[in-house]
Amino acid sequence: MKYATRINSFLRVDSDLKHALEAIGKIDGVDFVDLNYPEHFSDYSVKEVKDMLSANSLRCNAINLRFRGKYLHGEFGNIDRRIAEDAITLSKEGTDVCRQLGGSQVIIWLGFDGFDYSFQIDYNEYWDRIIHAFKSICAYSKMPVSIEYKPYEERVHAFIDSFGTTMTILNEVNADNLGVTLDFCHMLMKKENPALATAYLAKRGKLFNLHLNDGEGSTDDGLMVGTVNLWKTIEVMYYLKKYGFDGAVYFDTFPKREKAVEECEANVRMCRLIEKMIDNYGLDNIASAIEKQDGTAAANLMIDLIAAAN
Template sequence: MSDIKYSTRLNSFGLGKGRKYPTGEESTLDLIALAGQVTGLTSLELNYPEHFGTDSVADISAALDNVGLDVQGVQLRWPAPMFADGAFSNPDPEIRRAAVTMVKEAIGICRELGADHVLLWPAHDGYEYPLQMDYMKSWDWMVECLREVADVDPGIRVSIEYKPAEPRGRTLLNTTGAVIKLIRDCDRPNLGVTLDFGHLLMARENPAQSAAMCLREQKLFGLQLNDSHGVADDGLLVGSIHFSETLELAYYLVREGYAGTYYFDTDPVRENPVRECELNIERMGRIIEVATDMVRDDPALPTGDALHSASVLWTKMLGA
Protein backbone atom coordinates (compact mmCIF):
# COMPACT_ATOMS: atom_id res chain seq x y z
CA MET A 1 0.00 0.00 0.00
CA SER A 2 3.03 2.28 -0.04
CA ASP A 3 2.18 3.49 -3.55
CA ILE A 4 -1.13 5.05 -2.45
CA LYS A 5 -1.34 8.81 -2.93
CA TYR A 6 -2.84 10.68 0.01
CA SER A 7 -3.80 14.26 -0.75
CA THR A 8 -5.77 16.87 1.13
CA ARG A 9 -7.50 20.22 1.02
CA LEU A 10 -4.94 22.99 1.40
CA ASN A 11 -7.48 25.33 2.99
CA SER A 12 -7.89 22.91 5.90
CA PHE A 13 -4.59 24.22 7.24
CA GLY A 14 -6.08 27.71 7.49
CA LEU A 15 -8.80 26.52 9.87
CA GLY A 16 -8.86 25.55 13.55
CA LYS A 17 -9.80 27.52 16.66
CA GLY A 18 -13.45 27.73 15.62
CA ARG A 19 -12.96 28.99 12.06
CA LYS A 20 -15.17 27.31 9.45
CA TYR A 21 -13.70 29.23 6.50
CA PRO A 22 -10.23 30.59 5.77
CA THR A 23 -9.92 34.35 6.06
CA GLY A 24 -8.62 34.64 2.51
CA GLU A 25 -5.46 36.26 3.78
CA GLU A 26 -3.51 33.03 4.32
CA SER A 27 -0.32 32.69 2.34
CA THR A 28 -0.38 29.72 -0.03
CA LEU A 29 3.30 29.12 0.67
CA ASP A 30 2.69 29.14 4.44
CA LEU A 31 -0.18 26.66 4.07
CA ILE A 32 2.04 24.36 1.99
CA ALA A 33 4.73 24.54 4.67
CA LEU A 34 2.17 23.55 7.31
CA ALA A 35 0.88 20.69 5.17
CA GLY A 36 4.45 19.45 4.90
CA GLN A 37 4.36 18.65 8.62
CA VAL A 38 1.74 15.92 8.09
CA THR A 39 3.16 12.41 8.45
CA GLY A 40 2.08 10.21 5.55
CA LEU A 41 0.84 12.98 3.26
CA THR A 42 2.17 12.64 -0.28
CA SER A 43 0.28 15.24 -2.27
CA LEU A 44 -1.81 18.38 -2.41
CA GLU A 45 -4.47 19.77 -4.72
CA LEU A 46 -4.60 23.52 -5.21
CA ASN A 47 -7.57 25.76 -6.02
CA TYR A 48 -7.52 28.01 -9.06
CA PRO A 49 -7.58 31.00 -8.97
CA GLU A 50 -7.67 31.17 -5.16
CA HIS A 51 -4.18 29.85 -4.41
CA PHE A 52 -2.44 31.60 -7.28
CA GLY A 53 -3.32 35.21 -6.49
CA THR A 54 0.01 36.37 -5.07
CA ASP A 55 2.47 33.50 -5.60
CA SER A 56 3.86 32.32 -8.93
CA VAL A 57 3.67 28.74 -10.12
CA ALA A 58 7.47 28.58 -9.80
CA ASP A 59 7.34 29.71 -6.16
CA ILE A 60 4.55 27.24 -5.38
CA SER A 61 6.47 24.41 -7.06
CA ALA A 62 9.57 25.28 -5.04
CA ALA A 63 7.54 25.29 -1.81
CA LEU A 64 6.11 21.86 -2.66
CA ASP A 65 9.55 20.47 -3.45
CA ASN A 66 10.84 21.86 -0.17
CA VAL A 67 8.38 19.76 1.84
CA GLY A 68 8.43 16.71 -0.43
CA LEU A 69 4.86 16.96 -1.74
CA ASP A 70 3.58 16.72 -5.31
CA VAL A 71 0.40 18.04 -6.92
CA GLN A 72 -2.16 15.53 -8.17
CA GLY A 73 -4.66 18.06 -9.48
CA VAL A 74 -5.93 21.61 -9.73
CA GLN A 75 -9.45 22.36 -8.51
CA LEU A 76 -11.34 25.09 -10.36
CA ARG A 77 -13.42 27.50 -8.30
CA TRP A 78 -15.71 29.93 -10.14
CA PRO A 79 -16.09 32.79 -7.64
CA ALA A 80 -19.15 34.86 -6.85
CA PRO A 81 -20.36 37.46 -7.60
CA MET A 82 -19.31 37.06 -11.23
CA PHE A 83 -20.52 33.45 -11.43
CA ALA A 84 -23.28 33.67 -8.81
CA ASP A 85 -25.88 32.74 -11.46
CA GLY A 86 -23.84 29.87 -12.82
CA ALA A 87 -20.74 29.20 -14.88
CA PHE A 88 -21.29 26.76 -17.77
CA SER A 89 -25.08 27.00 -17.33
CA ASN A 90 -25.21 30.79 -17.12
CA PRO A 91 -27.73 32.28 -19.58
CA ASP A 92 -25.22 35.05 -20.39
CA PRO A 93 -22.88 33.80 -23.15
CA GLU A 94 -20.14 36.20 -22.02
CA ILE A 95 -20.18 34.68 -18.53
CA ARG A 96 -20.00 31.19 -20.01
CA ARG A 97 -17.06 32.30 -22.14
CA ALA A 98 -15.30 33.66 -19.05
CA ALA A 99 -15.96 30.36 -17.24
CA VAL A 100 -14.39 28.38 -20.09
CA THR A 101 -11.40 30.73 -20.17
CA MET A 102 -10.78 30.12 -16.46
CA VAL A 103 -10.73 26.36 -16.98
CA LYS A 104 -8.28 26.74 -19.86
CA GLU A 105 -6.03 28.77 -17.55
CA ALA A 106 -6.28 26.06 -14.89
CA ILE A 107 -5.32 23.43 -17.46
CA GLY A 108 -2.21 25.44 -18.29
CA ILE A 109 -1.25 25.67 -14.63
CA CYS A 110 -1.94 21.95 -14.22
CA ARG A 111 0.59 21.24 -16.97
CA GLU A 112 3.17 23.53 -15.34
CA LEU A 113 2.80 21.70 -12.03
CA GLY A 114 3.27 18.32 -13.70
CA ALA A 115 -0.26 17.14 -12.89
CA ASP A 116 -2.87 15.66 -15.22
CA HIS A 117 -6.21 16.37 -13.51
CA VAL A 118 -8.43 19.45 -13.35
CA LEU A 119 -11.49 19.16 -11.14
CA LEU A 120 -14.58 21.31 -11.71
CA TRP A 121 -17.06 22.06 -8.94
CA PRO A 122 -20.10 23.73 -10.57
CA ALA A 123 -21.13 25.31 -7.28
CA HIS A 124 -23.41 27.99 -8.74
CA ASP A 125 -24.95 25.99 -11.59
CA GLY A 126 -28.37 25.65 -10.05
CA TYR A 127 -31.53 27.44 -9.03
CA GLU A 128 -33.90 28.24 -6.17
CA TYR A 129 -37.33 28.79 -7.75
CA PRO A 130 -39.62 27.08 -10.28
CA LEU A 131 -39.14 28.41 -13.82
CA GLN A 132 -35.88 30.12 -12.79
CA MET A 133 -33.61 27.79 -14.82
CA ASP A 134 -34.24 26.44 -18.28
CA TYR A 135 -33.05 22.91 -17.59
CA MET A 136 -32.78 21.88 -21.25
CA LYS A 137 -30.92 24.95 -22.48
CA SER A 138 -28.67 24.90 -19.41
CA TRP A 139 -27.81 21.24 -20.06
CA ASP A 140 -26.90 22.00 -23.67
CA TRP A 141 -24.71 24.92 -22.60
CA MET A 142 -22.87 22.69 -20.13
CA VAL A 143 -22.26 20.05 -22.80
CA GLU A 144 -20.94 22.67 -25.19
CA CYS A 145 -18.58 24.19 -22.60
CA LEU A 146 -17.33 20.83 -21.30
CA ARG A 147 -16.53 19.60 -24.79
CA GLU A 148 -14.50 22.74 -25.42
CA VAL A 149 -12.40 22.44 -22.25
CA ALA A 150 -11.93 18.69 -22.70
CA ASP A 151 -10.56 19.28 -26.19
CA VAL A 152 -7.88 21.71 -24.97
CA ASP A 153 -5.57 18.85 -24.02
CA PRO A 154 -6.72 15.21 -24.24
CA GLY A 155 -3.86 14.31 -21.88
CA ILE A 156 -5.44 16.31 -19.06
CA ARG A 157 -8.32 14.60 -17.29
CA VAL A 158 -11.25 16.87 -16.43
CA SER A 159 -13.68 15.68 -13.76
CA ILE A 160 -16.91 17.03 -12.30
CA GLU A 161 -17.64 17.07 -8.58
CA TYR A 162 -21.35 17.29 -7.97
CA LYS A 163 -23.23 18.51 -4.91
CA PRO A 164 -27.04 18.43 -4.65
CA ALA A 165 -27.28 21.86 -2.99
CA GLU A 166 -25.21 24.60 -1.32
CA PRO A 167 -24.65 27.33 -2.19
CA ARG A 168 -27.67 26.96 -4.50
CA GLY A 169 -31.03 25.67 -3.34
CA ARG A 170 -30.78 22.92 -5.96
CA THR A 171 -28.15 22.12 -8.57
CA LEU A 172 -28.51 20.98 -12.15
CA LEU A 173 -26.10 18.11 -11.44
CA ASN A 174 -27.75 16.73 -8.31
CA THR A 175 -27.02 12.99 -8.55
CA THR A 176 -24.25 10.66 -9.66
CA GLY A 177 -26.48 9.49 -12.49
CA ALA A 178 -26.94 13.04 -13.73
CA VAL A 179 -23.17 13.55 -13.93
CA ILE A 180 -22.66 10.26 -15.76
CA LYS A 181 -25.44 11.23 -18.21
CA LEU A 182 -23.73 14.57 -18.83
CA ILE A 183 -20.38 12.90 -19.47
CA ARG A 184 -21.98 10.47 -21.92
CA ASP A 185 -23.60 13.38 -23.75
CA CYS A 186 -20.23 15.14 -23.98
CA ASP A 187 -18.59 12.00 -25.42
CA ARG A 188 -15.02 12.88 -24.48
CA PRO A 189 -12.68 10.18 -23.10
CA ASN A 190 -10.91 12.58 -20.71
CA LEU A 191 -14.11 13.66 -18.94
CA GLY A 192 -14.96 11.88 -15.68
CA VAL A 193 -16.39 12.11 -12.18
CA THR A 194 -15.04 13.07 -8.77
CA LEU A 195 -17.18 11.78 -5.90
CA ASP A 196 -17.34 13.55 -2.53
CA PHE A 197 -18.48 11.27 0.32
CA GLY A 198 -20.35 14.03 2.16
CA HIS A 199 -22.07 15.27 -0.99
CA LEU A 200 -23.29 11.74 -1.68
CA LEU A 201 -24.78 11.56 1.81
CA MET A 202 -26.49 14.91 1.29
CA ALA A 203 -28.08 13.47 -1.87
CA ARG A 204 -29.15 10.36 0.09
CA GLU A 205 -26.94 8.19 -2.11
CA ASN A 206 -24.87 5.23 -0.99
CA PRO A 207 -21.19 6.10 -1.66
CA ALA A 208 -20.23 2.53 -2.59
CA GLN A 209 -23.08 2.23 -5.09
CA SER A 210 -22.22 5.59 -6.67
CA ALA A 211 -18.56 4.61 -6.89
CA ALA A 212 -19.53 1.27 -8.46
CA MET A 213 -21.53 3.10 -11.14
CA CYS A 214 -18.54 5.32 -11.98
CA LEU A 215 -16.05 2.46 -11.86
CA ARG A 216 -18.26 0.44 -14.21
CA GLU A 217 -18.07 3.32 -16.68
CA GLN A 218 -14.31 3.69 -16.04
CA LYS A 219 -15.05 7.31 -15.16
CA LEU A 220 -14.06 7.59 -11.50
CA PHE A 221 -11.26 10.13 -11.84
CA GLY A 222 -11.24 11.43 -8.27
CA LEU A 223 -12.41 10.76 -4.74
CA GLN A 224 -12.96 13.17 -1.84
CA LEU A 225 -13.18 11.52 1.56
CA ASN A 226 -14.78 12.86 4.73
CA ASP A 227 -17.88 12.16 6.80
CA SER A 228 -20.97 14.00 7.94
CA HIS A 229 -24.33 13.65 9.63
CA GLY A 230 -25.85 13.59 6.14
CA VAL A 231 -27.72 16.89 6.19
CA ALA A 232 -24.95 19.38 5.43
CA ASP A 233 -21.36 19.34 4.22
CA ASP A 234 -19.83 18.83 7.69
CA GLY A 235 -16.36 17.75 6.54
CA LEU A 236 -15.71 15.41 9.49
CA LEU A 237 -12.96 12.84 9.98
CA VAL A 238 -13.09 9.82 7.68
CA GLY A 239 -15.15 6.97 9.14
CA SER A 240 -16.28 8.95 12.15
CA ILE A 241 -20.05 8.59 11.52
CA HIS A 242 -20.58 6.26 8.56
CA PHE A 243 -17.86 3.68 9.13
CA SER A 244 -19.54 0.70 7.47
CA GLU A 245 -20.37 2.76 4.37
CA THR A 246 -16.74 3.90 4.20
CA LEU A 247 -15.53 0.31 4.44
CA GLU A 248 -17.96 -0.81 1.74
CA LEU A 249 -16.72 2.03 -0.48
CA ALA A 250 -13.12 0.94 0.05
CA TYR A 251 -14.11 -2.65 -0.77
CA TYR A 252 -15.32 -1.62 -4.23
CA LEU A 253 -12.36 0.67 -4.81
CA VAL A 254 -9.95 -2.17 -4.04
CA ARG A 255 -11.91 -4.86 -5.88
CA GLU A 256 -12.27 -2.79 -9.04
CA GLY A 257 -8.69 -1.53 -9.05
CA TYR A 258 -9.13 2.17 -8.33
CA ALA A 259 -5.68 3.71 -8.78
CA GLY A 260 -6.50 7.37 -8.15
CA THR A 261 -5.68 9.67 -5.28
CA TYR A 262 -7.32 9.39 -1.85
CA TYR A 263 -8.09 13.03 -1.16
CA PHE A 264 -9.39 14.33 2.18
CA ASP A 265 -11.91 17.16 1.99
CA THR A 266 -12.39 17.82 5.69
CA ASP A 267 -12.91 20.89 7.86
CA PRO A 268 -10.94 20.79 11.13
CA VAL A 269 -12.85 23.77 12.55
CA ARG A 270 -11.75 23.21 16.16
CA GLU A 271 -9.09 20.55 15.70
CA ASN A 272 -5.40 20.79 15.02
CA PRO A 273 -5.33 20.54 11.20
CA VAL A 274 -2.01 18.67 11.02
CA ARG A 275 -3.09 15.97 13.49
CA GLU A 276 -6.56 15.80 11.91
CA CYS A 277 -5.04 15.06 8.51
CA GLU A 278 -2.75 12.44 10.03
CA LEU A 279 -5.77 10.70 11.57
CA ASN A 280 -7.50 10.69 8.17
CA ILE A 281 -4.44 9.03 6.61
CA GLU A 282 -4.10 6.50 9.44
CA ARG A 283 -7.79 5.61 9.34
CA MET A 284 -8.06 5.35 5.57
CA GLY A 285 -4.88 3.32 5.37
CA ARG A 286 -6.30 0.81 7.85
CA ILE A 287 -9.69 0.75 6.08
CA ILE A 288 -7.98 0.01 2.76
CA GLU A 289 -6.03 -2.81 4.41
CA VAL A 290 -9.21 -4.34 5.80
CA ALA A 291 -10.98 -3.96 2.44
CA THR A 292 -8.05 -5.67 0.73
CA ASP A 293 -8.35 -8.59 3.15
CA MET A 294 -12.08 -8.82 2.41
CA VAL A 295 -11.49 -8.94 -1.34
CA ARG A 296 -8.82 -11.61 -0.92
CA ASP A 297 -10.45 -13.77 1.76
CA ASP A 298 -14.10 -13.73 0.65
CA PRO A 299 -14.24 -13.41 -3.16
CA ALA A 300 -17.93 -14.37 -3.17
CA LEU A 301 -18.94 -11.09 -1.52
CA PRO A 302 -21.52 -9.67 -1.88
CA THR A 303 -23.59 -12.87 -1.83
CA GLY A 304 -27.09 -11.44 -1.52
CA ASP A 305 -27.26 -12.86 2.01
CA ALA A 306 -27.74 -9.81 4.23
CA LEU A 307 -26.93 -11.66 7.44
CA HIS A 308 -23.70 -13.05 6.03
CA SER A 309 -22.63 -9.59 4.86
CA ALA A 310 -23.57 -8.11 8.23
CA SER A 311 -21.46 -10.74 10.00
CA VAL A 312 -18.47 -10.02 7.77
CA LEU A 313 -18.73 -6.29 8.44
CA TRP A 314 -19.18 -6.82 12.17
CA THR A 315 -16.11 -9.04 12.34
CA LYS A 316 -13.99 -6.67 10.29
CA MET A 317 -15.10 -3.61 12.28
CA LEU A 318 -14.76 -5.09 15.76
CA GLY A 319 -12.40 -7.98 15.22
CA ALA A 320 -14.87 -10.42 16.78
Protein backbone atom coordinates in the same frame (compact mmCIF):
# COMPACT_ATOMS: atom_id res chain seq x y z
CA MET B 1 -3.33 3.97 -1.20
CA LYS B 2 -2.10 7.49 -1.87
CA TYR B 3 -3.56 10.41 0.06
CA ALA B 4 -4.01 14.13 -0.60
CA THR B 5 -5.32 16.84 1.68
CA ARG B 6 -7.17 20.12 1.61
CA ILE B 7 -4.95 23.20 1.78
CA ASN B 8 -7.70 25.55 3.03
CA SER B 9 -7.84 23.59 6.29
CA PHE B 10 -4.33 24.91 6.95
CA LEU B 11 -4.91 28.43 5.61
CA ARG B 12 -7.69 29.03 8.13
CA VAL B 13 -5.32 30.20 10.87
CA ASP B 14 -2.35 31.27 8.70
CA SER B 15 -3.15 32.52 5.19
CA ASP B 16 0.38 32.02 3.81
CA LEU B 17 0.35 29.14 1.30
CA LYS B 18 4.08 28.59 1.93
CA HIS B 19 3.45 27.76 5.59
CA ALA B 20 0.52 25.50 4.74
CA LEU B 21 2.63 23.44 2.33
CA GLU B 22 5.44 23.20 4.89
CA ALA B 23 2.98 21.84 7.49
CA ILE B 24 1.38 19.36 5.06
CA GLY B 25 4.80 18.18 3.85
CA LYS B 26 5.59 16.97 7.37
CA ILE B 27 2.48 14.80 7.67
CA ASP B 28 3.28 11.11 7.36
CA GLY B 29 1.10 9.45 4.72
CA VAL B 30 0.09 12.58 2.81
CA ASP B 31 2.13 13.15 -0.37
CA PHE B 32 -0.33 15.10 -2.52
CA VAL B 33 -2.30 18.34 -2.38
CA ASP B 34 -5.08 19.81 -4.48
CA LEU B 35 -4.75 23.49 -5.34
CA ASN B 36 -7.65 25.84 -6.05
CA TYR B 37 -7.40 27.95 -9.19
CA PRO B 38 -7.24 30.93 -9.23
CA GLU B 39 -7.65 31.22 -5.42
CA HIS B 40 -4.27 29.73 -4.41
CA PHE B 41 -2.29 31.66 -7.02
CA SER B 42 -3.02 35.18 -5.79
CA ASP B 43 0.19 35.58 -3.75
CA TYR B 44 2.52 33.17 -5.56
CA SER B 45 3.16 32.45 -9.25
CA VAL B 46 2.73 28.97 -10.71
CA LYS B 47 6.53 28.61 -10.79
CA GLU B 48 6.80 29.60 -7.11
CA VAL B 49 4.04 27.14 -6.14
CA LYS B 50 5.81 24.39 -8.09
CA ASP B 51 9.08 25.12 -6.23
CA MET B 52 7.31 25.14 -2.84
CA LEU B 53 5.69 21.77 -3.61
CA SER B 54 8.99 20.11 -4.45
CA ALA B 55 10.74 21.74 -1.47
CA ASN B 56 8.20 20.00 0.78
CA SER B 57 8.20 16.66 -1.11
CA LEU B 58 4.60 17.22 -2.19
CA ARG B 59 2.98 16.65 -5.57
CA CYS B 60 -0.02 18.31 -7.13
CA ASN B 61 -2.91 15.87 -7.38
CA ALA B 62 -5.52 18.12 -8.95
CA ILE B 63 -6.46 21.70 -9.71
CA ASN B 64 -9.92 22.61 -8.41
CA LEU B 65 -11.61 25.41 -10.31
CA ARG B 66 -13.07 28.08 -8.04
CA PHE B 67 -15.62 30.47 -9.49
CA ARG B 68 -16.30 33.57 -7.43
CA GLY B 69 -17.73 37.10 -7.72
CA LYS B 70 -19.37 37.59 -11.11
CA TYR B 71 -20.33 33.89 -11.29
CA LEU B 72 -23.00 34.31 -8.58
CA HIS B 73 -25.77 33.76 -11.16
CA GLY B 74 -24.10 30.74 -12.75
CA GLU B 75 -20.90 29.58 -14.41
CA PHE B 76 -21.32 27.63 -17.66
CA GLY B 77 -25.08 28.12 -17.56
CA ASN B 78 -24.96 31.87 -16.92
CA ILE B 79 -27.52 33.72 -19.05
CA ASP B 80 -24.83 36.32 -19.86
CA ARG B 81 -22.88 34.57 -22.60
CA ARG B 82 -19.73 36.58 -21.85
CA ILE B 83 -19.64 35.34 -18.26
CA ALA B 84 -20.29 31.75 -19.38
CA GLU B 85 -17.40 32.04 -21.87
CA ASP B 86 -15.17 33.52 -19.15
CA ALA B 87 -15.94 30.46 -17.01
CA ILE B 88 -14.84 28.23 -19.90
CA THR B 89 -11.67 30.30 -20.40
CA LEU B 90 -10.86 30.11 -16.68
CA SER B 91 -11.28 26.32 -16.81
CA LYS B 92 -8.93 26.07 -19.79
CA GLU B 93 -6.36 28.18 -17.90
CA GLY B 94 -6.79 25.71 -15.02
CA THR B 95 -5.79 22.83 -17.31
CA ASP B 96 -2.65 24.77 -18.35
CA VAL B 97 -1.71 25.41 -14.71
CA CYS B 98 -2.37 21.77 -13.84
CA ARG B 99 -0.04 20.62 -16.61
CA GLN B 100 2.70 23.03 -15.49
CA LEU B 101 2.45 21.65 -11.94
CA GLY B 102 2.45 18.04 -13.10
CA GLY B 103 -1.05 17.45 -11.71
CA SER B 104 -3.21 14.60 -12.91
CA GLN B 105 -6.53 16.39 -13.48
CA VAL B 106 -8.76 19.42 -13.22
CA ILE B 107 -11.87 19.16 -11.05
CA ILE B 108 -14.89 21.30 -11.88
CA TRP B 109 -17.60 21.84 -9.28
CA LEU B 110 -20.27 24.24 -10.50
CA GLY B 111 -21.50 25.73 -7.24
CA PHE B 112 -23.56 28.49 -8.85
CA ASP B 113 -24.97 26.65 -11.85
CA GLY B 114 -28.51 25.75 -10.85
CA PHE B 115 -31.70 27.39 -9.69
CA ASP B 116 -33.59 28.41 -6.59
CA TYR B 117 -37.16 28.63 -7.90
CA SER B 118 -39.48 26.73 -10.22
CA PHE B 119 -39.73 28.52 -13.60
CA GLN B 120 -36.35 30.21 -12.98
CA ILE B 121 -34.40 28.51 -15.78
CA ASP B 122 -35.03 26.80 -19.11
CA TYR B 123 -33.62 23.34 -18.34
CA ASN B 124 -32.87 22.32 -21.91
CA GLU B 125 -31.12 25.58 -22.83
CA TYR B 126 -29.15 25.42 -19.60
CA TRP B 127 -28.28 21.79 -20.32
CA ASP B 128 -26.96 22.69 -23.78
CA ARG B 129 -24.75 25.46 -22.38
CA ILE B 130 -23.21 23.03 -19.89
CA ILE B 131 -22.60 20.39 -22.58
CA HIS B 132 -21.02 23.05 -24.83
CA ALA B 133 -18.68 24.11 -21.99
CA PHE B 134 -17.44 20.61 -21.17
CA LYS B 135 -17.00 19.74 -24.87
CA SER B 136 -14.97 22.93 -25.36
CA ILE B 137 -12.77 22.37 -22.27
CA CYS B 138 -12.16 18.69 -23.00
CA ALA B 139 -11.27 19.44 -26.64
CA TYR B 140 -8.85 22.22 -25.59
CA SER B 141 -6.71 19.97 -23.43
CA LYS B 142 -5.95 16.29 -23.19
CA MET B 143 -5.75 16.87 -19.43
CA PRO B 144 -8.31 14.73 -17.57
CA VAL B 145 -11.26 16.83 -16.43
CA SER B 146 -13.69 15.61 -13.80
CA ILE B 147 -17.10 16.76 -12.68
CA GLU B 148 -17.66 16.98 -8.92
CA TYR B 149 -21.39 16.96 -8.34
CA LYS B 150 -23.22 18.22 -5.26
CA PRO B 151 -27.03 18.34 -4.85
CA TYR B 152 -27.32 21.84 -3.34
CA GLU B 153 -25.31 24.60 -1.60
CA GLU B 154 -24.60 27.29 -3.03
CA ARG B 155 -27.90 27.10 -4.95
CA VAL B 156 -31.14 25.63 -3.57
CA HIS B 157 -30.83 23.15 -6.47
CA ALA B 158 -27.52 22.57 -8.21
CA PHE B 159 -27.83 21.79 -11.91
CA ILE B 160 -25.37 18.85 -11.78
CA ASP B 161 -26.88 17.37 -8.65
CA SER B 162 -26.41 13.62 -8.74
CA PHE B 163 -24.65 10.54 -10.04
CA GLY B 164 -27.41 10.10 -12.64
CA THR B 165 -27.24 13.66 -14.00
CA THR B 166 -23.45 13.52 -14.08
CA MET B 167 -23.45 10.24 -16.00
CA THR B 168 -25.97 11.59 -18.52
CA ILE B 169 -23.68 14.60 -19.11
CA LEU B 170 -20.66 12.32 -19.44
CA ASN B 171 -22.46 10.21 -22.03
CA GLU B 172 -23.57 13.26 -24.02
CA VAL B 173 -20.16 14.99 -23.98
CA ASN B 174 -18.56 11.64 -24.86
CA ALA B 175 -14.93 12.69 -24.27
CA ASP B 176 -12.27 10.20 -23.15
CA ASN B 177 -10.78 12.80 -20.80
CA LEU B 178 -14.04 13.59 -18.95
CA GLY B 179 -14.70 11.67 -15.73
CA VAL B 180 -16.14 12.07 -12.25
CA THR B 181 -14.92 13.17 -8.83
CA LEU B 182 -17.07 11.58 -6.16
CA ASP B 183 -17.46 13.38 -2.83
CA PHE B 184 -18.66 11.15 0.04
CA CYS B 185 -20.62 13.92 1.83
CA HIS B 186 -22.23 15.10 -1.40
CA MET B 187 -23.48 11.57 -2.04
CA LEU B 188 -24.88 11.36 1.50
CA MET B 189 -26.68 14.68 0.95
CA LYS B 190 -28.35 13.21 -2.15
CA LYS B 191 -29.20 9.99 -0.22
CA GLU B 192 -27.09 8.03 -2.70
CA ASN B 193 -25.12 4.92 -1.87
CA PRO B 194 -21.44 5.96 -2.15
CA ALA B 195 -20.25 2.40 -2.88
CA LEU B 196 -22.53 2.00 -5.90
CA ALA B 197 -21.16 5.06 -7.70
CA THR B 198 -17.60 4.13 -6.67
CA ALA B 199 -17.93 0.57 -8.02
CA TYR B 200 -19.55 1.66 -11.29
CA LEU B 201 -17.02 4.41 -12.08
CA ALA B 202 -13.90 2.60 -10.85
CA LYS B 203 -14.69 -0.45 -13.00
CA ARG B 204 -15.02 1.76 -16.09
CA GLY B 205 -11.95 3.94 -15.48
CA LYS B 206 -14.17 6.99 -14.96
CA LEU B 207 -13.48 7.54 -11.26
CA PHE B 208 -10.89 10.29 -11.61
CA ASN B 209 -10.89 11.37 -7.96
CA LEU B 210 -12.50 10.52 -4.63
CA HIS B 211 -13.14 13.04 -1.86
CA LEU B 212 -13.41 11.29 1.50
CA ASN B 213 -15.04 12.93 4.51
CA ASP B 214 -18.13 12.22 6.57
CA GLY B 215 -21.33 13.85 7.75
CA GLU B 216 -24.89 13.44 8.96
CA GLY B 217 -26.22 13.77 5.42
CA SER B 218 -28.17 17.03 5.47
CA THR B 219 -25.32 19.41 4.71
CA ASP B 220 -21.69 19.24 3.61
CA ASP B 221 -20.39 18.65 7.14
CA GLY B 222 -16.82 17.74 6.18
CA LEU B 223 -16.30 15.63 9.29
CA MET B 224 -13.27 13.40 9.64
CA VAL B 225 -13.21 10.19 7.56
CA GLY B 226 -15.15 7.25 8.98
CA THR B 227 -16.50 9.07 12.04
CA VAL B 228 -20.22 8.74 11.15
CA ASN B 229 -20.71 6.28 8.30
CA LEU B 230 -17.82 3.91 8.87
CA TRP B 231 -19.28 0.87 7.07
CA LYS B 232 -20.19 2.91 3.99
CA THR B 233 -16.61 4.24 3.99
CA ILE B 234 -15.14 0.73 4.29
CA GLU B 235 -17.36 -0.45 1.43
CA VAL B 236 -16.11 2.43 -0.76
CA MET B 237 -12.49 1.58 0.09
CA TYR B 238 -13.14 -2.06 -0.77
CA TYR B 239 -14.21 -1.10 -4.31
CA LEU B 240 -11.21 1.22 -4.73
CA LYS B 241 -8.94 -1.73 -3.96
CA LYS B 242 -10.97 -4.25 -5.96
CA TYR B 243 -10.67 -2.13 -9.11
CA GLY B 244 -7.10 -0.93 -8.44
CA PHE B 245 -7.85 2.80 -8.12
CA ASP B 246 -4.42 4.41 -8.41
CA GLY B 247 -5.27 8.08 -7.82
CA ALA B 248 -4.76 9.97 -4.57
CA VAL B 249 -7.73 9.85 -2.21
CA TYR B 250 -8.38 13.42 -1.06
CA PHE B 251 -9.45 14.36 2.46
CA ASP B 252 -12.16 16.97 1.89
CA THR B 253 -12.70 17.63 5.59
CA PHE B 254 -13.18 20.94 7.37
CA PRO B 255 -11.33 21.31 10.69
CA LYS B 256 -13.15 24.37 12.03
CA ARG B 257 -12.23 23.89 15.68
CA GLU B 258 -9.58 21.20 15.40
CA LYS B 259 -5.88 21.65 14.71
CA ALA B 260 -5.39 21.05 10.96
CA VAL B 261 -2.32 18.80 11.28
CA GLU B 262 -3.90 16.59 13.97
CA GLU B 263 -7.17 16.40 12.07
CA CYS B 264 -5.36 15.33 8.90
CA GLU B 265 -3.36 12.74 10.81
CA ALA B 266 -6.59 11.25 12.19
CA ASN B 267 -7.86 10.89 8.59
CA VAL B 268 -4.65 9.04 7.69
CA ARG B 269 -4.95 6.77 10.75
CA MET B 270 -8.57 5.91 9.94
CA CYS B 271 -7.80 5.16 6.29
CA ARG B 272 -4.79 3.04 7.15
CA LEU B 273 -6.86 1.03 9.63
CA ILE B 274 -9.57 0.47 7.01
CA GLU B 275 -6.91 -0.60 4.51
CA LYS B 276 -5.46 -3.02 7.07
CA MET B 277 -8.91 -4.50 7.76
CA ILE B 278 -9.55 -5.10 4.06
CA ASP B 279 -6.05 -6.38 3.30
CA ASN B 280 -5.97 -8.72 6.31
CA TYR B 281 -9.37 -10.23 5.59
CA GLY B 282 -8.69 -10.32 1.85
CA LEU B 283 -10.47 -9.03 -1.25
CA ASP B 284 -11.46 -12.57 -2.27
CA ASN B 285 -13.04 -13.35 1.10
CA ILE B 286 -15.01 -10.10 0.99
CA ALA B 287 -16.14 -10.90 -2.57
CA SER B 288 -17.26 -14.38 -1.45
CA ALA B 289 -19.41 -12.87 1.30
CA ILE B 290 -20.97 -10.36 -1.14
CA GLU B 291 -21.69 -13.15 -3.67
CA LYS B 292 -24.14 -14.69 -1.20
CA GLN B 293 -26.37 -11.60 -1.58
CA ASP B 294 -27.61 -12.17 1.95
CA GLY B 295 -28.13 -9.75 4.84
CA THR B 296 -26.80 -12.03 7.55
CA ALA B 297 -23.71 -12.84 5.46
CA ALA B 298 -23.14 -9.07 5.17
CA ALA B 299 -23.47 -8.62 8.96
CA ASN B 300 -21.06 -11.50 9.57
CA LEU B 301 -18.61 -9.98 7.07
CA MET B 302 -18.67 -6.75 9.12
CA ILE B 303 -17.96 -8.69 12.33
CA ASP B 304 -15.11 -10.54 10.59
CA LEU B 305 -13.65 -7.26 9.31
CA ILE B 306 -13.58 -5.83 12.85
CA ALA B 307 -11.70 -8.93 14.00
CA ALA B 308 -9.31 -8.56 11.03
CA ALA B 309 -8.33 -5.04 12.11
CA ASN B 310 -6.04 -6.41 14.83
